Amino acid sequence: MAKTEPELLSAGRQTAFLWPDPPEEDKYSVCVHCGFCLEVCPTYQEWKDENHSPRGRVFLIKEAAEGKLPLDESVIDPVFTCLDCRACETVCPSGVQVGALIEEARGQVHYAQPKTGMNGAIERFFLRGVFPHPKRLKTLRGLMRFYQKSGLRTVARRTGALRVLPKHLREMEAVIPDIEPKAAIDALPERMPAQGPKKGTAALFTGCVMDVFFSDVNMATARVANRNGLEVLVPREQICCGALQVHAGDREQARAMAKRNIEVFERSGADYIIINAAGCGAALKEYPELFKDDPAWHERAEAFSKRVRDISELLVEVGFDPPKGEVPCTITYHDACHLCHAQKIRSQPRQLLRSIPGVELVEMVDSERCCGSAGIYNLTHPEMAGALLERKMDDIPEGVEAVVMGNPGCMMQIRAGVHRRQADLEVLHTVELLDLAYQKEAKRG
Amino acid sequence: MNDAELARALTGILGERRVLWKPNQLHAYACDGYTARQGLPRAVVFPETTEEVAAVVKLLHDHDIPFLPRGAGTGLSGGAIPLHREVIISLVRMNKLLSVDFENLRAVVQPGLVNLTLTKRITHQGFYYAPDPSSQSVCTIGGNLAENAGGSHCLKYGVTTNHIVAAKIVLPDGTVTELGTPYGDAPGYDLLGLVVGSEGTLGIATEITVRILKKPEGVKTALAMFDRVADASDTVSGIIGAGIIPAAIEMMDQLAMQAVDKSNYHVGYPTDIEAVLLIEVDGLAAGVDEVMDRVVEICRRHHVRTVKVAQSEAERALWWSSRKMAFGATGRISPDYIVQDGVIPRTRLTEVLQRIAEISRESGLRIANVFHAGDGNLHPLICYDSRIPGETEKAIAVGSAVLKVCADVGGTITGEHGVGIEKLEEMRFMFSDDDLAAQLEIRSVFNPKDLCNPGKLIPQPSRCAEVKNARHIIEDNWQIFGTFPEHARVLGPAHANDRRGPSATGTGPKDGAAPDPELVGAAAPASDLGPAPAVRAEVATGAAPSVAGTAPGGAAGAAAGRDAGGFEGDLGAQG
16 A cells, blocks of 8 residues: 555654564455455444444555554554454455464554453453463362352352353353263373274374363364374373463464473374364464464474364264264354365364254355454453344244354354253254264164 | 645534544555556545545645546556545445336446445346456446446446446536436437546546346356467357357456466466467357357367366356456566457458567566456556666556557557546547547546546646657647636646656756646656667657547447447546
């Protein structure tokens, strides 16, 4: 874009991005301002304000980079209202990496304006205090299970103590699944041999949220991989992938976590790193972005990310046995943003689901539009997240019995939607359904 | 009225959430799809009803504050760029489909409804809205009306003006009027025809009645690859000459193919062909196959290397997205581009493309070509890098030179993107000062204070390289500009921004003494454009004979577009 109105648009020349790892010129200069991204952007669809569109955000990032805007609310708000859903990247003819630009810009904000108040405290507690520390995560998990099993939950609900929480948090509390006694990372053996001819070794990335709330899905993933000729390893020293930290702009913390994971999975010697959470999968595949200024680690991150596969992606890649057990049900599939937009994985989960005898897959309209979960966006921007959840719920075709997807954040969000509407709907992960079919097959056989 | 008072008044009408006025919130509105010039608006407002638009316009009119309507901001000629601190009236929240009458083939829409969304909303009954600019997935029907937008299929179906039958218009003083008639031909002067394509200078459409069409029964699409551009051009003439009226014939050259093949819309074009044609025929299911057979036969006669008919809807859709995303995909091969929009007689295609290649060589800027070959509407994409000092100016000059070639072979300077601010000077290739003065008189009937999108579409007749001379003419003719002196007061500091470069370069108009010709709105004279002396000389010599029926834009333009069904408008962005 031209610099032909210098008096007007450039107050100063000093860039507003003063810290390391700023949004890269090579990324924002790719935008030609055609506007084709506008209509797929969930926040633009809701507000219709250019400031909260991909084109607008990239323009503001560019203006700040060139010193035409300070790093104030005019840039920070739009950068943080972004869901990081990457729908814009799917349509962008020019190939702008909007997600990476947003994450880099958030990194600058993280340095410039540490968050204060309650939101800041909560964010720091979880993103720095809990998720990077497996033991604390385990403790938190235990506390939540205690809350559910000890009768404390019943008391809290009955006495109305939960009413102190805002509505969106109350809804989340209501839909937290029953926590299993053990997380998959502790329950699964470190090595599980492949069934049948071996197609490779896959190290399972268990994740943080997934393993706290949906450890069943991790167990199912391991079983399904085994069943299809993959030896499964579960490296014990792995930690949370750092995606939430990257989204929040805490790139330093994310880098430290990435290094740990890269080392751990290098040691495992596995051919593949398998993951069943779309957000984590995208983050793992994008580790190299975090090490642009560190050639040695960049190379290791590249090698690491090349081995990362979503479970549905790997099953289709190495070939899977269509299950013979029948699961008669009508389902619809929700494309998690970080699966379809960030990882371009659309056909594989559908292929797996369609292979299950008895399953009828009914497509929902705009299945690729964000459900509003977006990491912790539903906690930081409940109004927008709530509006998007309503639209997602409206789009679920009538008569389906289950909504299937490949990301724990979406599963929590859509569970909240089901709860809100008191709908008779199951919320499932793709591998859960596949695993069920294999189990039925085993019983039958 | 100072900025704070204005913000209060606007907030009083629309509420706080629908007014942006803090300076740093306005940057995202500095330009539309044309980025070579930028300016900050004074405020941005989001009305949702005709009454709100009228109230805002009346307020601004009463206080002599300039304003402009804006749709999705995908326009390619800068029609929605605020160069005079205009208040931007964004119409994107007015995006309702108000009613549909399938039996009578009519739909009533608000201006912010997205072009493709209208089709999506009526497709279940087998209907669609025909004009299909490349940006149809985002551009608004209000913007289409402003620019008299076209698209690939307008070769057969005509441009926007052929599809709009009535509109509710908020005039620049805030009064509301209705033009056209839903059925039949409105008696008297065709004022609707005047407003369609007026680029937001005559008022703001707030309700638009459009024609909808039944989807054709049969569609066949072919992709034909040619070793030589000349063969592709001859094929186009051959098809039309054979009496076939295809729904669309699109052409892309090698550089454009490389750009789209690097994008998400990869087709995999051979790297050693010069041109590809995308040809579509539609109509009754019973005749389509035979027509396509004839098209294929004509391609073969003209030495096509390969010609393939789409075997599935998915294949057809990919070919079309590859074509429609070509502008944006140019970002894959260049950090910036300007897309030009000249129209030429179809038979001169080969020769004009050669001239464009020469201009590219001489200037050192790469030019990709993507265009509606069927109606001779060229879109040379001039690649440049705004970070290199002087290159933006060079690209603008190259665009101008291309348009001069188009005008010289008997064509025109815009097929569908409008004049905006981009092609103001090039209007002189088409019109004499007297022609332009006549058009301005028409504008002043609707827009006497020149507050509604000032400085767009028509250059002031006085503009020429010699500022002194220009100033005289404006002073002598100032009655044409109505309330010009008030402008000077109201606009205040804005005119400092109304030029391409700082006047310190010595080539720009002199600052100071009012009335400043900058205020009445044209872009800097072509002689500011820097290198490319040949172009400069041509621009300076100015007026080409006006060509009735091929006139771009404005008063004559809208009417002409209606006659010449082949003309197209694309990517419009204002109401």
